[in-house]
Amino acid sequence: MDRPPVKKTDPPHNEATPAPEAPCGPEDAQLVNAARNGDMHAYDQLIRRYQERVYATIYHMTSNHEDANDLAQETFIKAYSALKSFKGDSSFYTWVYRIAVNKTINFLKQRKNKVSLSLNDMDFNIENDPELVAFVSDKTPRRDAALAELQEKLNGAMQKLSEDHRMVVTLHDVQGLSHEEIANIMECNVGTVRSRLFYARQQMQAYLSDYLK
Numbered sequence: 001m002d003r004p005p006v007k008k009t010d011p012p013h014n015e016a017t018p019a020p021e022a023p024c025g026p027e028d029a030q031l032v033n034a035a036r037n038g039d040m041h042a043y044d045q046l047i048r049r050y051q052e053r054v055y056a057t058i059y060h061m062t063s064n065h066e067d068a069n070d071l072a073q074e075t076f077i078k079a080y081s082a083l084k085s086f087k088g089d090s091s092f093y094t095w096v097y098r099i100a101v102n103k104t105i106n107f108l109k110q111r112k113n114k115v116s117l118s119l120n121d122m123d124f125n126i127e128n129d130p131e132l133v134a135f136v137s138d139k140t141p142r143r144d145a146a147l148a149e150l151q152e153k154l155n156g157a158m159q160k161l162s163e164d165h166r167m168v169v170t171l172h173d174v175q176g177l178s179h180e181e182i183a184n185i186m187e188c189n190v191g192t193v194r195s196r197l198f199y200a201r202q203q204m205q206a207y208l209s210d211y212l213k
Contacts, residue, residue: 028092036083043083047076050093053175054100060170061104063155071107075100090184097185101171105163157207165200172197 028049034042054075059068079086079096086095158166164186171182172193179197183190 029088032083032086032088032092035080043080046092050096051076053093054096057097057170057175058100058104060174061108061166067107067111071100071103075103078103094181094184097171098187101167101185105167108163108166153208154204157204160207161200161203165196165203168193168196169200169204 028046031042031046035046051072055068055072058071058075059065062068062071075096079099082099086092090098158169161169167186168182171177171185172179177185179190179193182193186193
């Protein structure tokens with residue numbers, strides 16, 4: 001098999017990336033079948049359809065443009081070489097995300113790279129914490145410097161999470177995927193996703209609350 005062409009992607013902005021929607025044009029199953037028969041154009045369409053979302057997930061986990069590009073390319077190359085083993089039990093993008101997640105977790109375990117996450121990405125019921133609301137909303141000359149320090153604390157909190165907990169936060173709060181989609185990607189049950197997300201948010205909220213006291 002020839003290697004599929006995978007273009008490099010620019011770093012994502014900090015806003016959440018929407019979950020994949022039903023694509024226009026040929027259905028994924030048709031493109032997968034065509035790619036299995038050697039149609040590189042069909043696989044290129046699949047890459048174009050999901051490359052940015054896969055890259056964004058990896059980037060939020062590694063906080064490194066080059067690493068994210070390399071891992072995204074490796075993800076699609078591995079997916080292409082494994083197309084014959086794709087049974088269609090899940091959607092193609094879920095299958096590709098699973099490959100990306102596994103590659104990224106293995107990479108982080110080996111490299112222990114830092115992770116960056118925007119304050120805007122987090123969704124841990126900040127509206128229920130009056131101290132956090134007041135801190136973020138207060139328009140004072142020191143606000144920018146204070147938020148920069150809080151951002152650093154947030155990145156530090158992410159580092160305290162395990163790879164699995166960090167990934168579930170990224171997939172849910174950054175990528176906007178549902179509990180069911182994350183369960184399929186991470187190959188666990190929905191209850192495990194919910195418990196990991198709850199634990200991760202509690203840990204991060206406690207860390208930030210200590211900082212604000």
